[in-house]
Amino acid sequence: MKFNLFRVFVVLLFLAVPVLGVWTFVDAERWKMWFPEGVTTYAGEIDFLFDIILWMVAITFVGTEFLLVWAIWRFSKKEDGKVTYTHGNHTLEVVWSAVPALLLIFIAFSQMGAWSTIKMNFPDEGPYTVDAPMMEVIAGQFDWWVRYPDEEGNFRGEDVIDVPFDIHVPVNTKVVFRLKSRDVLHSFFVPKFRLKQDAVPGMSIPVWFEATETGSYDLICAELCGWGHYKMAGRVHVLEEQEYEDWLSQKRSELYAND
Numbered sequence: 017m018k019f020n021l022f023r024v025f026v027v028l029l030f031l032a033v034p035v036l037g038v039w040t041f042v043d044a045e046r047w048k049m050w051f052p053e054g055v056t057t058y059a060g061e062i063d064f065l066f067d068i069i070l071w072m073v074a075i076t077f078v079g080t081e082f083l084l085v086w087a088i089w090r091f092s093k094k095e096d097g098k099v100t101y102t103h104g105n106h107t108l109e110v111v112w113s114a115v116p117a118l119l120l121i122f123i124a125f126s127q128m129g130a131w132s133t134i135k136m137n138f139p140d141e142g143p144y145t146v147d148a149p150m151m152e153v154i155a156g157q158f159d160w161w162v163r164y165p166d167e168e169g170n171f172r173g174e175d176v177i178d179v180p181f182d183i184h185v186p187v188n189t190k191v192v193f194r195l196k197s198r199d200v201l202h203s204f205f206v207p208k209f210r211l212k213q214d215a216v217p218g219m220s221i222p223v224w225f226e227a228t229e230t231g232s233y234d235l236i237c238a239e240l241c242g243w244g245h246y247k248m249a250g251r252v253h254v255l256e257e258q259e260y261e262d263w264l265s266q267k268r269s270e271l272y273a274n275d
């Protein structure tokens with residue numbers, strides 16, 4: 017068999033896909049392109065699920081890519097030989113249907129704990145509950161409107177506090193808020209919290225989290241909602257308990273001063 021430079025080139029080209037693909041993951045941390053560290057009580061559960069799924073996808077990806085590269089190398093030898101066709105392999109088809117089905121069932125069971133923690137188990141006591149939330153977040157084209165209730169806990173009336181784009185919450189506290197939309201679908205996403213929830217017009221969706229570290233974190237809209245989607249960049253400020261109280265009373269006094 018004569019050495020065929022083109023054949024080697026094609027094999028190397030296809031080999032570059034899995035090699036570079038894996039490399040981007042291995043090297044992501046160094047370029048600060050990996051997940052930022054989670055800062056909520058349930059961040060670990062989400063990261064665990066992410067890792068399980070990432071490994072499944074990685075193994076499948078590397079396996080199929082190498083199979084492809086091997087097939088290109090193995091079957092590109094013949095220059096004028098006859099092509100052979102195969103048609104149907106029942107065992108193989110059963111295997112490649114059953115394995116993904118089992119993996120999906122495995123994922124479905126592994127995520128049940130995280131789903132119930134985040135979407136179903138709201139705090140039923142403490143300062144904030146589904147019926148007495150800390151605030152309302154109203155998404156709209158193209159802003160986040162944050163409303164804190166008046167001193168009686170009402171969200172309507174003159175003494176509510178409206179803050180665009182900036183959410184203030186205390187650290188180590190179970191925060192419950194209600195998420196609404198004024199117009200179209202938006203999605204409330206705070207990557208550091210591992211929290212993402214759609215805002216749906218006509219619905220008032222309860223959301224909870226407990227931040228474990230003070231700091232200011234990015235809030236972004238994760239649902240393409242129109243031309244100004246990119247402008248929906250807010251911040252969540254996690255403050256010490258006392259700082260939060262001070263911020264809230266400062267806001268209230270500003271409100272009364274304007275009267």
Ligand SMILES: [Cu+2]
Nearest residue numbers: 202237241248
């Ligand atoms: Cu949006």
